Amino acid sequence: MHLDAQALTDFARGCAVLGSGGGGPVADTLPVAAQAIEECGPVPVVAPEELPTDALVLPVSLVGSPAVAAERIGGRGEAGRLAARVEQLHGRPVAAVMCGEIGGQNGCFTVSWAARLGVPLLDADSIGRAFPRLDQNVLELAGLSPFPAVLSDEYGRTVVLDDVDGAFLEELARPVVAVFGGRAVSADYPLSAGQAARHAVRGSVTTALALGRGEDLDPVLTGKVASVQRPGDGAASVLLEGTGGDAGRLVVLRARSEFVAAMEDGRALALVPDVIALIDARTGWAVPVEEVRYGLRVRLVTFPSAAVWYTEAGLRLAGPEAFGLAGLKREVAP
Amino acid sequence: MRIGIDVGGTNTDAALLGDDDRVISAAKSPTTPDITSGVTAAIRALDPPVDQVSAVMIGTTHFLNALIEGARLAPVAAVRLGLPATAALPPMTDWPERQRAAVGGHGYLCHGGREFDGRPLSPLDPDELRRTAADIAAKGLRSVAISSVFSPVAEDDERRAAEILRAELGDGVHLSLSHELGRIGLLARENATIVNAALRDLATHIVESFGKALAEVSVTAPFFLSQNDGTLMDVDFARTYPVATFASGPTNSMRGAAFLSGLADCAVVDVGGTTADVGILQGGFPREAAGESEAAGIRTNFRIPDVLSLGIGGGSLVGDDGETGPRSVGYRLTEEALVFGGATLTATDLAVAAGRADIGDASRVAHLDREFVDRALARIAERLAESVDRMRTSAAPLPVVAVGGGSVLVPEALPGFDDVRLPGNFGVANAVGAAIAQVGGEVDRVFQVPDGKRESVLAQAREEAVGRAEDAGARRGTVRVVDIEEVPLAYLPGGATRIRVKAVGDLDLNHIKTGAARHA
Numbered sequence: 001m002h003l004d005a006q007a008l009t010d011f012a013r014g015c016a017v018l019g020s021g022g023g024g025p026v027a028d029t030l031p032v033a034a035q036a037i038e039e040c041g042p043v044p045v046v047a048p049e050e051l052p053t054d055a056l057v058l059p060v061s062l063v064g065s066p067a068v069a070a071e072r073i074g075g076r077g078e079a080g081r082l083a084a085r086v087e088q089l090h091g092r093p094v095a096a097v098m099c100g101e102i103g104g105q106n107g108c109f110t111v112s113w114a115a116r117l118g119v120p121l122l123d124a125d126s127i128g129r130a131f132p133r134l135d136q137n138v139l140e141l142a143g144l145s146p147f148p149a150v151l152s153d154e155y156g157r158t159v160v161l162d163d164v165d166g167a168f169l170e171e172l173a174r175p176v177v178a179v180f181g182g183r184a185v186s187a188d189y190p191l192s193a194g195q196a197a198r199h200a201v202r203g204s205v206t207t208a209l210a211l212g213r214g215e216d217l218d219p220v221l222t223g224k225v226a227s228v229q230r231p232g233d234g235a236a237s238v239l240l241e242g243t244g245g246d247a248g249r250l251v252v253l254r255a256r257s258e259f260v261a262a263m264e265d266g267r268a269l270a271l272v273p274d275v276i277a278l279i280d281a282r283t284g285w286a287v288p289v290e291e292v293r294y295g296l297r298v299r300l301v302t303f304p305s306a307a308v309w310y311t312e313a314g315l316r317l318a319g320p321e322a323f324g325l326a327g328l329k330r331e332v333a334p
Numbered sequence: 335m336r337i338g339i340d341v342g343g344t345n346t347d348a349a350l351l352g353d354d355d356r357v358i359s360a361a362k363s364p365t366t367p368d369i370t371s372g373v374t375a376a377i378r379a380l381d382p383p384v385d386q387v388s389a390v391m392i393g394t395t396h397f398l399n400a401l402i403e404g405a406r407l408a409p410v411a412a413v414r415l416g417l418p419a420t421a422a423l424p425p426m427t428d429w430p431e432r433q434r435a436a437v438g439g440h441g442y443l444c445h446g447g448r449e450f451d452g453r454p455l456s457p458l459d460p461d462e463l464r465r466t467a468a469d470i471a472a473k474g475l476r477s478v479a480i481s482s483v484f485s486p487v488a489e490d491d492e493r494r495a496a497e498i499l500r501a502e503l504g505d506g507v508h509l510s511l512s513h514e515l516g517r518i519g520l521l522a523r524e525n526a527t528i529v530n531a532a533l534r535d536l537a538t539h540i541v542e543s544f545g546k547a548l549a550e551v552s553v554t555a556p557f558f559l560s561q562n563d564g565t566l567m568d569v570d571f572a573r574t575y576p577v578a579t580f581a582s583g584p585t586n587s588m589r590g591a592a593f594l595s596g597l598a599d600c601a602v603v604d605v606g607g608t609t610a611d612v613g614i615l616q617g618g619f620p621r622e623a624a625g626e627s628e629a630a631g632i633r634t635n636f637r638i639p640d641v642l643s644l645g646i647g648g649g650s651l652v653g654d655d656g657e658t659g660p661r662s663v664g665y666r667l668t669e670e671a672l673v674f675g676g677a678t679l680t681a682t683d684l685a686v687a688a689g690r691a692d693i694g695d696a697s698r699v700a701h702l703d704r705e706f707v708d709r710a711l712a713r714i715a716e717r718l719a720e721s722v723d724r725m726r727t728s729a730a731p732l733p734v735v736a737v738g739g740g741s742v743l744v745p746e747a748l749p750g751f752d753d754v755r756l757p758g759n760f761g762v763a764n765a766v767g768a769a770i771a772q773v774g775g776e777v778d779r780v781f782q783v784p785d786g787k788r789e790s791v792l793a794q795a796r797e798e799a800v801g802r803a804e805d806a807g808a809r810r811g812t813v814r815v816v817d818i819e820e821v822p823l824a825y826l827p828g829g830a831t832r833i834r835v836k837a838v839g840d841l842d843l844n845h846i847k848t849g850a851a852r853h854a
Contacts, residue, residue, distance in 0.1 A: 031428040031521070035428075065450070065823050071483050073521065074422035075418045075421050153419075156418070294727045294728065295726055295727070
């Protein structure tokens with residue numbers, strides 16, 4: 001399979017759904033990926049098994065503020081420089097790029113890197129959706145080490161973090177990214193193709209493409225946004241009012257950086273780590289939390305994320321309590 | 335007295351307003367390719383006492399149309415300061431082919447730019463800029479768009495680059511700087527700047543034509559152009575920032591509609607021949623669209639009114655199922671509609687059949703099944719109400735003002751909206767909107783907001799916006815802040831917050847006089 005200019009828009013639309021309202025605006029990285037494909041050709045997408053088990057996989061994600069990334073839209077040489085540094089640390093060539101976060105703007109960003117490096121994109125990712133913290137990923141759950149984690153920017157400024165655990169990576173990376181001016185690319189939790197096959201979220205690129213084509217999207221509710229409250233700190237509460245066949249239904253969405261709960265009559269319809277997306281009925285694109293506003297006609301779509309998020313460890317790292325939803329507990333999946 | 339003129343694609347509308355803001359006379363005449371004769375015809379039809387006219391306000395769609403057609407655009411050198419960042423996407427790469435070809439597609443990537451907090455990111459390289467200037471000169475380009483990373487936070491690099499390029503290219507070169515036009519979001523801001531640069535020659539020509547038209551009808555009062563946000567710009571400004579006129583059409587129409595009905599907060603439904611455009615007025619100004627907007631397929635970040643269009647107009651075709659639109663007979667209404675002896679059932683025929691309008695020959699629709707007519711009209715009302723409901727920002731009661739030639743389709747009450755008004759002179763609402771325009775000033779950039787300093791930072795931003803309005807010609811003491819927006823930027827330290835403040839005030843007549851002397 002190849003990602004070409006035509007498939008890219010579907011892929012981007014699917015990534016926006018998987019962002020669960022977060023992960024940064026896809027509109028900012030879609031043209032970057034389109035340009036990279038235009039210059040370097042379509043990107044081959046491969047399953048981890050198609051590579052030798054010890055092949056080096058480079059997981060990348062854009063970290064920091066999406067507002068900064070909207071100004072510093074990416075350099076031409078940064079992918080090559082960061083890959084070279086990672087190859088030097090590991091003593092072998094990068095065989096493929098993997099998306100560190102499929103949800104939101106990182107999906108397309110990673111495609112641009114695969115195109116520029118001339119390596120395949122793995123049909124897998126580290127989260128299966130979007131989460132705000134660097135250590136909220138399934139490789140952390142699998143016990144993989146985040147180091148050597150390499151943070152770098154368009155200017156070639158590079159920081160290598162060694163011997164850090166996931167929580168410390170998150171703590172250390174934030175001030176580093178701030179000094180970088182609020183935008184960096186992180187290659188953390190480096191892994192082999194064999195490890196990716198065992199531990200990463202499988203089929204993420206395929207899933208995004210299918211979602212972007214509108215497959216597998218039966219709405220939980222069709223309605224309109226009846227009110228939006230933003231108490232600050234990126235938190236939001238959105239009231240949805242059912243229309244048509246759903247008239248009379250009221251659903252409340254709660255958001256942190258992403259939508260984390262959908263409640264109806266005091267009962268959770270969906271709860272993080274479920275993906276909760278609001279699709280604009282007019283455009284067909286998932287709406288980021290910060291762009292939701294009164295009157296928008298929407299379809300509410302929810303579905304479970306990767307199974308590993310529903311284990312005890314998964315819920316501890318990114319379950320309702322990790323997002324401050326006191327009193328909303330999720331059952332550990334059997 | 336003031337004259338408001340709206341030069342649309344089809345018609346040039348004009349209205350003469352007294353000093354008490356009453357509409358004294360109104361006129362419509364066809365827009366002409368040479369601009370001048372259409373404007374003079376409209377003013378002559380108004381028959382104003384020319385020596386009592388103190389100002390003329392003109393709204394025009396010329397610049398937007400030029401971009402859509404890809405015609406009359408000047409070739410542009412797009413200079414971006416940001417290397418080594420931003421090289422992943424050179425200027426104009428995601429433009430439609432027609433527009434890129436029309437401006438020549440000349441992009442230059444140079445060093446420069448700032449961090450979000452104003453720290454230098456990559457030093458400006460004067461030699462690189464001089465080499466760039468040499469290439470620009472060799473290609474014969476006379477208009478340059480300069481955009482720099484985070485220039486809305488720190489404009490210094492754009493200014494320095496402009497000085498260097500001007501020194502190399504001479505005083506005749508047009509320079510458009512992105513920090514004066516757009517907001518955070520490099521590509522959209524750069525696009526707006528390039529489009530502006532491409533319109534500079536046309537702006538000079540159009541401003542001259544308007545001046546000539548006024549001279550022909552002996553109007554000596556100064557004239558102003560309407561901006562996107564419903565405020566005015568003087569002639570110098572119009573020549574420098576033509577792109578700021580792009581969305582003035584819907585803005586003037588909405589503001590005029592509200593003014594004619596005496597409302598400052600309302601929904602406006604402008605029903606034309608093919609579409610109904612729904613917008614919301616808050617404090618007398620249109621609510622603006624969030625995020626980015628597109629102009630002719632180009633991502634920009636102008637502030638434009640948030641307008642929802644639906645395919646219902648006076649010329650819309652009515653199907654056997656009672657659904658109206660989106661297909662329309664458009665300007666052929668007077669030939670094809672049943673009431674005009676045609677063979678096509680249009681929305682206008684429904685209104686006549688129901689006795690709501692007296693247009694054409696009512697006997698030609700007498701045969702229509704009354705129940706069918708009522709059902710189709712009720713469905714139109716339902717869809718209009720749905721659009722208004724979608725646009726409103728709260729559940730509080732909201733009056734609806736209906737204007738435009740197709741407003742006969744709007745009943746006296748819409749489902750969920752009891753207060754529907756159809757003001758007089760609605761046919762020239764856009765010209766009235768131009769005539770009542772005020773002068774504005776705006777601040778829109780990223781501020782550092784340390785803990786406990788929010789109030790003082792906001793006060794500083796307000797003061798700046800008021801100062802800018804006064805500089806633009808607003809009378810001191812009349813300027814008020816009409817909009818404040820604060821958006822904290824996620825994942826950034828130091829309380830980085832995007833703050834936008836907009837202030838407007840009345841046009842200062844003394845300022846007009848000095849202004850007139852300056853432009854003479």
